[in-house]
Amino acid sequence: MTKSFDELIEKVNNCSMKTVAVAVAQDAAVLEAVAVAKERGIANAILVGDEPKIKEVAASINMDLSDYKIIHEEDTMTAALKAVELVHNQKADMYMKGLIDTKSFLKSVLDKEVGLRTGKPLSHVCVFDVEGVDKLLFLTDVAFIPYPTLEDKVNIIANTVEICEACGITNPKVAPLAAVEVVNPKMPATVDAAELTKMCEEGKITGCIVDGPLSFDLAICPEAAKHKGAEGRKIVGDADILLFPDIHAGNLVYKAMVHTAKLKNGNIITGTKAPVILTSRSDECEVKVNSIALASVVAQAMSEK
Amino acid sequence: MTKSFDELIEKVNNCSMKTVAVAVAQDAAVLEAVAVAKERGIANAILVGDEPKIKEVAASINMDLSDYKIIHEEDTMTAALKAVELVHNQKADMYMKGLIDTKSFLKSVLDKEVGLRTGKPLSHVCVFDVEGVDKLLFLTDVAFIPYPTLEDKVNIIANTVEICEACGITNPKVAPLAAVEVVNPKMPATVDAAELTKMCEEGKITGCIVDGPLSFDLAICPEAAKHKGAEGRKIVGDADILLFPDIHAGNLVYKAMVHTAKLKNGNIITGTKAPVILTSRSDECEVKVNSIALASVVAQAMSEK
Numbered sequence: 334m335t336k337s338f339d340e341l342i343e344k345v346n347n348c349s350m351k352t353v354a355v356a357v358a359q360d361a362a363v364l365e366a367v368a369v370a371k372e373r374g375i376a377n378a379i380l381v382g383d384e385p386k387i388k389e390v391a392a393s394i395n396m397d398l399s400d401y402k403i404i405h406e407e408d409t410m411t412a413a414l415k416a417v418e419l420v421h422n423q424k425a426d427m428y429m430k431g432l433i434d435t436k437s438f439l440k441s442v443l444d445k446e447v448g449l450r451t452g453k454p455l456s457h458v459c460v461f462d463v464e465g466v467d468k469l470l471f472l473t474d475v476a477f478i479p480y481p482t483l484e485d486k487v488n489i490i491a492n493t494v495e496i497c498e499a500c501g502i503t504n505p506k507v508a509p510l511a512a513v514e515v516v517n518p519k520m521p522a523t524v525d526a527a528e529l530t531k532m533c534e535e536g537k538i539t540g541c542i543v544d545g546p547l548s549f550d551l552a553i554c555p556e557a558a559k560h561k562g563a564e565g566r567k568i569v570g571d572a573d574i575l576l577f578p579d580i581h582a583g584n585l586v587y588k589a590m591v592h593t594a595k596l597k598n599g600n601i602i603t604g605t606k607a608p609v610i611l612t613s614r615s616d617e618c619e620v621k622v623n624s625i626a627l628a629s630v631v632a633q634a635m636s637e638k
Numbered sequence: 639m640t641k642s643f644d645e646l647i648e649k650v651n652n653c654s655m656k657t658v659a660v661a662v663a664q665d666a667a668v669l670e671a672v673a674v675a676k677e678r679g680i681a682n683a684i685l686v687g688d689e690p691k692i693k694e695v696a697a698s699i700n701m702d703l704s705d706y707k708i709i710h711e712e713d714t715m716t717a718a719l720k721a722v723e724l725v726h727n728q729k730a731d732m733y734m735k736g737l738i739d740t741k742s743f744l745k746s747v748l749d750k751e752v753g754l755r756t757g758k759p760l761s762h763v764c765v766f767d768v769e770g771v772d773k774l775l776f777l778t779d780v781a782f783i784p785y786p787t788l789e790d791k792v793n794i795i796a797n798t799v800e801i802c803e804a805c806g807i808t809n810p811k812v813a814p815l816a817a818v819e820v821v822n823p824k825m826p827a828t829v830d831a832a833e834l835t836k837m838c839e840e841g842k843i844t845g846c847i848v849d850g851p852l853s854f855d856l857a858i859c860p861e862a863a864k865h866k867g868a869e870g871r872k873i874v875g876d877a878d879i880l881l882f883p884d885i886h887a888g889n890l891v892y893k894a895m896v897h898t899a900k901l902k903n904g905n906i907i908t909g910t911k912a913p914v915i916l917t918s919r920s921d922e923c924e925v926k927v928n929s930i931a932l933a934s935v936v937a938q939a940m941s942e943k
Contacts, residue, residue: 463898479817479825512784512889520784522886549893550920557897557920581827582887584817586894588854592862593768594899615855615862 335469335500335630338462338597342626344501345375351629352377353610354425356413356441358403359386360432361394362614366621367429368396375626379425381416382432383407409433410441418447420607426632429610429625442602442609449605454478456489457611458496459587459600460627466553471497471505471574475583477602483525486576487538490529492603493574494540496627499634505573507533508552509545510582514561516546522578529576544568545576549586591620599623601631608632640774640805640935643767643902647931649806650680656934657682658915659730661718661746663708664691665737666699667919671926672734673701680931684730686721687737688712714738715746723752725912731937734915734930747907747914754910759783761794762916763801764892764905765932771858776802776810776879777895780888782907788830791881792843795834797908798879799845801932804939810878812838813857814850815887819866821851827883834881849873850881854891896925904928906936913937 335341345351353370355363358380364387367378380387380398384405391398406412413433419425428449430438442449457477461470473493478485490507497505509526516527526545533543544567550557555570563569577583590596601624602609608628612621640646650656658675660668663685669692672683685692685703689710696703711717718738724730733754735743747754762782766775778798783790795812802810814831821832831850838848849872855862860875868874882888895901906929907914913933917926 461898466898476817510886510890512781512885520886549890550897554897560920577890578886580817581815581825581883582890585815585854585882585887585891589891589894590898592855592859593766593771593895593901596898615865 334502336467337469338599338623338626341469341500341630342373342375345626345629348629348633350374350377351426351632352379353427353429353625353628354379354381354416354419355429355431356381356416356438357409357431357433358382359390361390362618363429363431363621364391364396365394366618366625369618369622370625371400373622375622376629379404379416379419381406381412381419383412410437413438413441414444414447417441417444417449420449421447426636427608427610427625427628430612435611438611442605449607449609451604451606453492453604454485454488455602455604456492457600458493458603459598461590462597463553463594464596468571468573469500469502470553470572472583472587473574473576474580475577475587476580476600479580481579483528486525486529487532488604490538490541490543490574490576496601496603496631497573498540499631502573505541506568506571507541507543507574507576508547508568508572509543509576509578510549510552511546511578512548514546514548514551522546525578541574542567547572597623599627601628607635639807641772642774643904643928643931646774646805646935647678647680650931650934653934653938655679655682656731656937657684658732658734658930658933659684659686659721659724660734660736661686661721661743662714662736662738663687664695666695667923668734668736668926669696669701670699671923671930674923674927675930676705678927680927681934684709684721684724686711686717686724688717715742718743718746719749719752722746722749722754725754726752731941732913732915732933735917740916743916747910754912754914756909756911758797758909759790759793760907760909761797762905763798763908764903766895767902768858768899769901773876773878774805774807775858775877777888777892778879778881779885780882780892781885781905784885786884788833791830791834792837793909795843795846795848795879795881801906801908801936802878803845804936807878810846811873811876812846812848812879812881813852813873813877814848814881814883815854815857816851816883817853819851819853819856827851830883846879847872852877902928904932906933912940
């Protein structure tokens with residue numbers, strides 16, 4: 334069971350080194366993360382994009398390209414399709430966004446010929462290493478699905494449980510979050526949370542323990558959970574997966590944790606044949622490197638199936 | 639302009655000492671906070687409730703009651719009404735919840751005869767002192783209004799601007815938050831945010847600068863704001879008031895900031911004739927003391943009007 338990003342990176346170092354295919358690689362921040370990931374033994378990379386530009390950007394950050402395979406392709410969309418095809422054909426283990434807009438990048442992910450579709454809906458998971466919490470926290474969905482329906486939430490849980498399992502966390506505890514910990518018919522988030530809990534009890538959701546609605550403190554803080562009464566609850570401040578009611582709640586919490594608590598985190602897209610790394614322009618280098626590490630662990634688990 | 643809780647408490651120490659009327663005071667956590675507030679010169683208290691029980695609880699936490707006025711009243715609702723009447727009649731400056739459920743406490747706040755109604759809707763504000771951010775952040779509404787309408791949001795802004803002004807922050811910057819910083823007709827929170835911005839430009843919302851929708855990082859982090867493009871924006875990582883789209887987003891962010899970033903905070907109810915302190919059972923003593931300090935500053939500002 335991986336409890337921190339340090340342990341996650343240790344886990345990566347114990348596997349065969351994975352390779353990330355970068356779509357439109359002429360991006361300084363992405364190349365920097367790729368270089369750090371290689372240096373730390375986390376992953377190799379194949380750079381697909383405009384070769385002269387890749388060389389120019391690499392030079393500007395003093396990055397030595399001699400150890401990298403570069404595939405020259407000037408056109409953005411074609412470069413993305415060539416990069417994703419490498420993963421599709423198992424020439425690379427995971428797929429990463431470079432200097433390409435998110436919409437076009439996702440189009441390449443979902444391409445019917447060379448993409449990474451599984452038929453399952455995609456979702457996003459952000460993994461946090463919180464000081465004082467003795468486990469990794471998996472926040473979902475903070476970036477992808479605006480207003481998940483009950484069915485979407487079932488899919489998000491399934492996608493995220495797979496990622497937990499890849500990190501060695503079996504039967505993770507899933508907390509559907511809300512402002513309150515009791516069902517209120519006037520608050521749809523609490524009704525969905527209770528429904529998900531029931532579905533899990535009835536065996537319609539498997540591989541995890543669902544207990545909601547839960548407030549944030551009852552989900553992650555054992556003292557708060559005990560203080561407010563933990564009787565009959567399956568989660569007592571020990572949740573692994575934090576399921577958000579909608580993208581506003583998820584994204585605002587995610588960014589609050591990044592910008593006020595300054596916590597280590599990494600994130601990937603799930604529901605694909607291979608892990609997909611879609612970090613934001615404003616993410617720091619370490620977040621990108623952590624995301625590559627997380628993707629490597631997931632790629633390893635997928636290769637063992 | 640008050641930039642931290644330390645400065646806020648300094649401000650309190652420079653005013654005449656205020657008095658808090660406590661409703662149903664036989665609560666160990668509340669009495670402890672009252673004692674600390676008195677010790678630090680923040681506020682005096684009048685304790686309304688079951689006198690033998692108050693004495694018993696005080697003894698259990700080694701609290702000396704000799705300096706406190708106690709008004710004996712066994713019945714919970716009657717005790718609350720007697721306590722709020724003290725504030726109504728200006729025998730005390732602010733009103734605090736003790737061992738009484740929130741619903742009954744609010745009933746006393748809104749009592750037509752002896753309560754603190756102004757005719758304005760009530761809202762809640764939580765004030766945070768964030769490391770690395772050179773100002774206090776006013777989060778609203780994280781506890782009170784489940785799904786604020788546009789009209790509710792206008793009222794929440796007005797209530798919160800008053801609290802900022804009491805803290806010496808004139809013309810505060812209000813960021814209506816969302817997962818994204820562009821208007822998306824499919825995301826009502828972004829549409830409301832744009833509408834509030836327009837209403838402020840047209841002079842329908844005054845005493846502040848509104849600019850939204852904004853993501854959390856663009857609202858509080860100048861580097862992120864500059865990185866993503868700050869052109870034409872009135873808020874560039876320097877928001878004072880963070881306005882949440884709904885209670886789930888607000889409450890989850892609030893608790894994430896408390897439980898992962900461990901930040902100093904305090905909170906009060908606004909829209910009343912005098913400040914009302916309604917902290918949660920699970921709040922630490924320091925949060926209750928900070929809330930009393932915040933209420934004192936607001937009471938001082940109200941007395942100067």
